[in-house]
Amino acid sequence: MAPAALWLLVFNVWPSINTIVLAFTNSRPLGGGRFTGLDNFARVLSDAQLADALLNSIVFMLVCLPLLTILPLLLAILVEKKIPGIAFFRTAFYTPVVASAVVVALIWSWALNDRGLVNGFAQWLGVIAEPIPFLTERWLLVFSAISLTVWKGLGYYMIIYLSALGNVRRELHEAAAVDGAGPVRRFRSVTIPGVRNTMLLVSVMVAVSALRVFSELFILSNGTGGPGGRAQSVVMLIQMYSRGFYGHFGYASALSIVLFVITVGPMLLLLRLNRKAA
Amino acid sequence: MPDVTPRAAPRPHGAPDGEPEPEPGPSRQASRTRRRGRDGFGSPGPGELVLRYALLVLVLLLLISPFLWQLSTSLKSLNEDIYTGTPSFLPEQPTLDNYAQVAETIPVWSYAVNSLIVAAIVVLGNAAGATLAGYALARLRFRGAKLLLVGFLATLVLPGEVTIISQYITVRGLGLADTLLGVALPGAIGMLNVLLMRTAFQAIPQETDEAAVIDGATPWQRLIHIGLPNVRGMLSVITIFAFIGAWDDFLWPLIVLNDPENFTLTVGLQYLNGTFTNNPRLPAAGTMISFIPIVILFASLQRFFFRGVEEGAIKG
Structure with missing residues (x-):
């Protein structure tokens, strides 16, 4: 027990307290550390980059939510039945989850860059004359990262649905069938209500992870955050202030608190849903 | 692993129960759950099975091909043009040179x-x-x-x-x-x-x-x-x-x-x-x-x- 308690204190409790303390200082990687009151929070309110990042996150979330709540459910239904070879398909569908976001994003950036597969093929077809700037235009960058996130997340949420589908009671389906409900009707009236809690759980998970996005945008923009740094996420800003010449632990901590404030609601909901499911 | 798994959930697998073949669309998925029994293949008709495998293969391609594509690129030699609009999926002369060079x-x-x-x-x-x-x-x-x-x-x-x-x-x-x-x-x-x-x-x-x-x-x-x-x-x-x-x-x-x-x-x-x-x-x-x-x-x-x-x- 002792080691875990130590870890809890050193790597969780203390950093949480320290984050709050630091947010009121001008601590930097080298020097600083003077108490500066609410300066960092005043800066938060007028930070154009943060406003950009929050808008990116909201768009990210709004697009990911429906896609990653529904597509993995359909996928889970597809792989639920144990037909020959299904273990292979389930494992294969999970592969993008197992791969590092860095690996996936590097593959994506190779496919989407000006001379990459997508632009090359589209030009060969004659659909476009000039390459589409997937990786060098703000919203195209954000949407490229979204498509990557959806593609990588399908298998993850599929597994969660898969274990939920196992609990949908067979008798209900049978009773409905006896009562003459057609398959569509039963999908709507039995399957969907049976996994409704899981759908809620998944959608909250999707929302939280959209707010926490980092690697996808970082790699696709090659660390730049797109033109003018306008395609950044909140976590990218935190990372940016974590080191180097522009490093500012105090401001990064204030940004961390912003991140906490926007994620704590969904996180609490997630915890409740999880305990209900258990 | 022991079979003492208190939390294991019963999973409904399909198996024949004499139901007629389902209609296409989402209904197919719903009807699957209504079949019951042992292990459950053989229950879907050949038509449904073909459709299932077709969909599975389609998703497989969608989720796996980027990795295969990357693998293929990593094996292509410098002589091979990787920028054409229609690059070949298989390397013409597979080589491990790139791995040596990355090192x-x-x-x-x-x-x-x-x-x-x-x-x-x-x-x-x-x-x-x-x-x-x-x-x-x-x-x-x-x-x-x-x-x-x-x-x-x-x-x-x-x-x-x-x-x-x-x-x-x-x-x-x-x-x-x-x-x-x-x-x-x-x-x-x-x-x-x-x-x-x-x-x-x-x-x-x-x-x-x-x-x-x-x-x-x-x-x-x-x-x-x-x-x-x-x-x-x-x-x-x-x-x-x-x-x-x-x-x-x-x-x-x-x-x-x-x-x-x-x-x-x-x-x-x-x-x-x-x-x-x-x-x-x-x-x-x-x-x-x-x-x-x-x-x-x-x-x-x-x-x-x-x-x-x-x-x-x-x-x-």
């Missing part, structure tokens, strides 16, 4: 070893630390247990990114900035893993434990002879995920590590990409060096993973 550009093999060291520390730490703490929380009475449990639960509402700056300062204070130990240490006992192990231990019937107590078994004996055999499913899921998580992690090692000598594979790949983008074959080879081991590992352990899922290890 000349960045110390990719020592990056792989670095990633392995970090992953090993994290796996061992979680296997030991989370198991012991989970067991103590589930089965032992001690002072402060309630408070600790609240502490572990509270960390669940805290995304790791929120405390990452302070965590870095802590690690730096310990003199571990820019070291692999500094990368591995904070994750070496995952708070969520402690709670998952606690849940797994709690699922063991209390009477088994009480009987052992009456027989005079010490807590250690109970952990080893009663506890561990019953939580192997959860333990395997936790260690698989600890490994994958550590191997794939990017943000934290990016913050902790400074010296290119010490990079883990993911940080090294981004470094490679940032510096030498003129030949996409090199990053392609680099990504494969990161991707292939983890995929082989997962494929060989997937049985444990999916069994753990059925036991309720994955809820989100």
